[in-house]
Amino acid sequence: MMRDSSAALLVKGYAWLPDSRRGSADGVVETRLLGRRAYGIGGPSAARFFYDERHVRRTGAVPGSVQATLFGRGAVHTLDSLEHRHRKAMFLTLFTTDRIADLVAETGAAWDTAAPGWVGRPVSLLDAAAAVLADGVARWMGLPPDGDLAGDCVAMVDGFATAGQRHWQARAARRRQEQRLSDVVATLRDGRAGGDTPLEVIARHRADDGHLLTRGTAAVEILNIAxxxxxxxxxxxxAAHALHRWPDHRDPLRSGDRAFAEAFAHEVRRFYPFAPFVGGRAAGDVEFAGHAIPTGSLILLDLYGQNHDPALWKDPYRFDPERFLGPDAEAARDPFTLVSQGAGNPAAGHRCPGEPNTVALLSDLAIRVACLDYDVPPQDLDIPLDRVPTRPRDGMIVVPR
Ligand code: HEM
Structure with a gap:
C-alpha cells in the first residue's frame, strides 16, 4: 500500500514535490494524495508527456475547494478537447500585442495616480501593486469600478491552497465578485450589441455548441482574467525583493532598458516560487519513463522543481537575468523548459494564455519600482516555502521618499 503524501504536501509546500522527486530513483514519485493514486513528474520530457491530451485530461482533476476559490466552477481550466480549445481561443483573441500595450498603459496610468499618495508612509508593495493592477485591468476590460476588486482577487489567490480563515475569505471573495459580475453580464446582454471590450467579448461569447455562456460562467471567465x-x-x-538583495539590477532597469527589463521579468518568474505544480488525470492506462500509470490517476507536473533543476539551469539558486539575454537565452525560453506558467502551446493545451501580459506588465512595473525612491524599513523578508502561495512575509514594505 502506497503511503499518502497529503500531510507532507501541506507541511512542506513548494519543497514537497522537488524533494520527493530527488529522493526517488528516476525522478518519478509514486504516491497517494487524498487517497487517490498520484504520480509526480518533472523535466522537459515530462512536460511534453503532460501537455498531450492523449495522456492527461483536466475534467475532474481540479478539487472542488480550488474551483470554489481560485478558478471558479466551469472555468476553462477544467475543460478538455474541443470545448477547451474553443473557450481558450476566446482568451487568446483578447491578448494581442496591441491590447496588451493598452493594458500596460492603463496600469501605468493607475500607478502614476496612486504613487504620490505613498510618499512618507509604509506601503506594502504587494497590496499597492494589487490596487494598481485591479484599476488598470478593470478599465481595460470595461468593468464598472468596484473598490473590492483588488482585495477580492488577492483573497482568491491567497486562500486557495489552505484551510482556515484565508480559505473562507477566498470563498466569500469569489461569491461576491461572481454575483456582481453575473449582474454586469445580464445588464450588458439586455442592452444594445456592439463594442469589443474584453467584458463584451466574454458576455457575447458563444460556446462550441452555439450557446451563450451562462451568466455565471461568463463571470467566472471575466474573473479568470482580472x-x-x-x-x-x-x-x-x-521584483522589489530581488532589487533589495541584488541592487546592481536597479541601474539597467532605471535606464529603461526594455530588453533587460524583460529578462529580469523572466528571471523573477523562474526564481521565485508561485505556482508549485499543475495537475491532471491519466486519460487512460498510460506509461511514462517505464512507470505504468492507471487510468484516472492524478499526475502532477513539478513546475517549481523544474525551474530550479541544475540539469536545466546553471547555478539555479542564483538570481541572474542574464540567462535570458546571453547565448543560452533561446534554450532558457524553450516552451518546455521555463514552466512558471505551464508548458507547450497555449492554443493547443492548458498553458497560461496570460504569459505575454504577465511579462509586459512585470517588465513595466519592475522599471517603475526601480525608479521609485524608497527606504526599506526593518521587516521580515523571508519567503517561506511552506506557505502556498508564498510571499515576502510582510508583503515587501517600502517607505517612498
Ligand atoms: C501572475 C502570474 C501568473 C502565473 C504564475 C500564472 C500561472 C498559470 C498556470 C501555472 C496555469 C496552469 C497551466 C496548466 O494548467 O497547465 C495558468 C493557466 C491560466 N492562466 Fe495564468 N498565470 C499568471 C498570469 C495570468 C494572467 C495575467 C492571465 C490572464 C490575463 C492568466 C490567465 C490564465 C488562464 C485563463 C489559464 C487557464 C488556461 C487553460 O486552462 O487553458 N494568467 N496560469
Whole structure:
C-alpha cells in the first residue's frame, strides 16, 4: 500500500514535490494524495508527456475547494478537447500585442495616480501593486469600478491552497465578485450589441455548441482574467525583493532598458516560487519513463522543481537575468523548459494564455519600482516555502521618499 503524501504536501509546500522527486530513483514519485493514486513528474520530457491530451485530461482533476476559490466552477481550466480549445481561443483573441500595450498603459496610468499618495508612509508593495493592477485591468476590460476588486482577487489567490480563515475569505471573495459580475453580464446582454471590450467579448461569447455562456460562467471567465492580472502583484513584490538583495539590477532597469527589463521579468518568474505544480488525470492506462500509470490517476507536473533543476539551469539558486539575454537565452525560453506558467502551446493545451501580459506588465512595473525612491524599513523578508502561495512575509514594505 502506497503511503499518502497529503500531510507532507501541506507541511512542506513548494519543497514537497522537488524533494520527493530527488529522493526517488528516476525522478518519478509514486504516491497517494487524498487517497487517490498520484504520480509526480518533472523535466522537459515530462512536460511534453503532460501537455498531450492523449495522456492527461483536466475534467475532474481540479478539487472542488480550488474551483470554489481560485478558478471558479466551469472555468476553462477544467475543460478538455474541443470545448477547451474553443473557450481558450476566446482568451487568446483578447491578448494581442496591441491590447496588451493598452493594458500596460492603463496600469501605468493607475500607478502614476496612486504613487504620490505613498510618499512618507509604509506601503506594502504587494497590496499597492494589487490596487494598481485591479484599476488598470478593470478599465481595460470595461468593468464598472468596484473598490473590492483588488482585495477580492488577492483573497482568491491567497486562500486557495489552505484551510482556515484565508480559505473562507477566498470563498466569500469569489461569491461576491461572481454575483456582481453575473449582474454586469445580464445588464450588458439586455442592452444594445456592439463594442469589443474584453467584458463584451466574454458576455457575447458563444460556446462550441452555439450557446451563450451562462451568466455565471461568463463571470467566472471575466474573473479568470482580472484575478491573475491582479496576482502579478506577487511578482512585483518579488521584483522589489530581488532589487533589495541584488541592487546592481536597479541601474539597467532605471535606464529603461526594455530588453533587460524583460529578462529580469523572466528571471523573477523562474526564481521565485508561485505556482508549485499543475495537475491532471491519466486519460487512460498510460506509461511514462517505464512507470505504468492507471487510468484516472492524478499526475502532477513539478513546475517549481523544474525551474530550479541544475540539469536545466546553471547555478539555479542564483538570481541572474542574464540567462535570458546571453547565448543560452533561446534554450532558457524553450516552451518546455521555463514552466512558471505551464508548458507547450497555449492554443493547443492548458498553458497560461496570460504569459505575454504577465511579462509586459512585470517588465513595466519592475522599471517603475526601480525608479521609485524608497527606504526599506526593518521587516521580515523571508519567503517561506511552506506557505502556498508564498510571499515576502510582510508583503515587501517600502517607505517612498
Ligand atoms: C501572475 C502570474 C501568473 C502565473 C504564475 C500564472 C500561472 C498559470 C498556470 C501555472 C496555469 C496552469 C497551466 C496548466 O494548467 O497547465 C495558468 C493557466 C491560466 N492562466 Fe495564468 N498565470 C499568471 C498570469 C495570468 C494572467 C495575467 C492571465 C490572464 C490575463 C492568466 C490567465 C490564465 C488562464 C485563463 C489559464 C487557464 C488556461 C487553460 O486552462 O487553458 N494568467 N496560469
Amino acid at each position: 484575478r491573475p492580472t491582479v496576482a502579478v502583484s506577487w511578482l512585483v513584490a518579488f
